[in-house]
Amino acid sequence: MTASSQISPSDGPTPRAGDAHVTALARALLDWFDSRERDVAWRHERDPYRIWVAEVMAQQTRVGTVASYYARFTERFPTVFALAEADLDEVLHVWQGLGYYARARHLHAAAGQIVERHGGEVPSDVEALRSLSGVGPYTAGAVASIAFGVAEPAVDGNARRVISRLFDLERSTPARLDTLARSLVDAAVDRPAEMNQAIMDLGGSVCSPRRPACGDCPVSSGCRALAAGTVALRPPRREPRSSPIRTAASAVVWRDGAVLFVRRPERGLLGGLWDFPGTKPEEGPVAPGDAGLVEELRDAHGIVIAPLEPAGEAFARIRHAFSHFHLELVLFETRWISGKAGSVDDQMAGSATGYAWVTPDRFEKFAVPAYLRSPLRSLGQGAR
DNA sequence: AACACGGGGCC
DNA sequence: GGCCCAGTGTT
Incomplete structure (x- = not known):
């Protein structure tokens, strides 16, 4: 049984944090997340360094691909200090095949910044995280919430899709997504990590881009795009670019x-x-x-x-x-x-x-x- | 706001 | 074999 039956579709204008729709969504998402088999190895991690590495690897890359790289990377560079002291050449060698090699370069540089500015401790403050090389809004929010329990949203591509559909956003600007994700995190009292991961996991499984399994969705009764018949239009696809x-x-x-x-x-x-x-x-x-x-x-x-x-x-x-x-x-x-x-x-x-x-x-x-x-x-x- | 930046999975 | 996916930095 899911909590979806408790959610009543709301057709009001802009949802606000604390309103009944958001509260019901948050509760159902947490229930779903709690009852779910965790399919991502590093969801059990507690070490902020390892969480940070996992989140950077997961950018632009499927979790199935990341797993073996993550194991090798954290074995070879088990701490911030080990990574900071390594040669970039060796970091790239472990990263080889994963793509988007600037991520490895930034990770290496940021390790040095963490040693210099924070004594080797990954900072919990979003602004401090945000100032590290290769750490943008998503990674800062993910590390702050998952590693430190800070009530910050973490909007990746999966979260963007889920939120765009739940609230039937015609245009899902970063500011709009941040506001709505924050309202869900705030509604999940003291459980920002679980809230963010619930949203992202839903997008990675049930609420897929092409064939969402709305029949299996724990928040289908609160999904405004489903009610409006616009699921396939949310979020709007970017037009494909030419590939010469x-x-x-x-x-x-x-x-x-x-x-x-x-x-x-x-x-x-x-x-x-x-x-x-x-x-x-x-x-x-x-x-x-x-x-x-x-x-x-x-x-x-x-x-x-x-x-x-x-x-x-x-x-x-x-x-x-x-x-x-x-x-x-x-x-x-x-x-x-x-x-x-x-x-x-x-x-x-x-x-x-x-x-x-x-x-x-x-x-x-x-x-x-x-x-x-x-x-x-x-x-x-x-x-x- | 638009573009650069990999590689793998899906259809 | 082509299409799709998608955070951060740069311009």
Whole structure:
């Protein structure tokens, strides 16, 4: 049995904190949350540091994907101090494959800020949290409420959908969502953590984007969008953005049984990850062949490689979808002739110089974009 | 206000 | 194989 039968639909204008609709919603959501099997491992966490890490990982990423990364990350960096003292390169390596690498960079930077400003203790104050790198309104509210019991809303994408539907919001602006989420948190006396998680979990399960299971919903009788028949319209979908095709060529440069890795700039796409040297992705559906590859390595890296055969066969062709463009990457195997970029023996050159000659047995020690994993496996199998 | 920023799951 | 998802920082 759910508490939904106790909720009467209200058709009034703007709901206010403390009104009967909000009170009934809050009670039903808490009842539902309390009776539910918790399906998220870190919901049992009490350590603010670990809660913070989990919330940052959960941004933009499904919980099922996060789980193994979370286990590895917290094992390798068990405390704020461990994270603050680590090399960014190693943090990125643990983060490899999770995407949105700025999160890892900000997490690392924020650990240093917590050590400096707060003696290594994650702050409970929302403003202090908000001033940390990579901590925005959502993460600040989530950590404050879940780790410290502070009565602050935490509006992620799931909460946004749930609230937009419960209150049938035509336009769900951040300010509007914050006000309504806060009213629910305030109505859940002394249980802000459970209230926020109930809302988010509902959005992550019953109140899904496409096929909400309104028949199983603990607050269906208080859902104004359901009553109005507008569930599918709440929240309004953002119009899809165009995703142009960009093409690029990269070089697998062999030298004495090792391959040249270059470190990508910390800012920007795949920032701080290791990559093959090559041309910049340029718009256009036409395959670039090897055009410009030899010149690019000479001009950008001061490395001379053997000229590619005119009809040189590509080692691999990769298609990878980013959220805002499609990458078509062609890899060519080639030989080093001359140029700086350290030596094969100097294995420590990597992080400091941005260049590393890497033998296949060490490929896995480098953080690379997900789309290079498969080609790297192939390279490792055929020894040169 | 609009855009940059990954990768995986779903249909 | 294309579509969808969605916090924070930057501009």
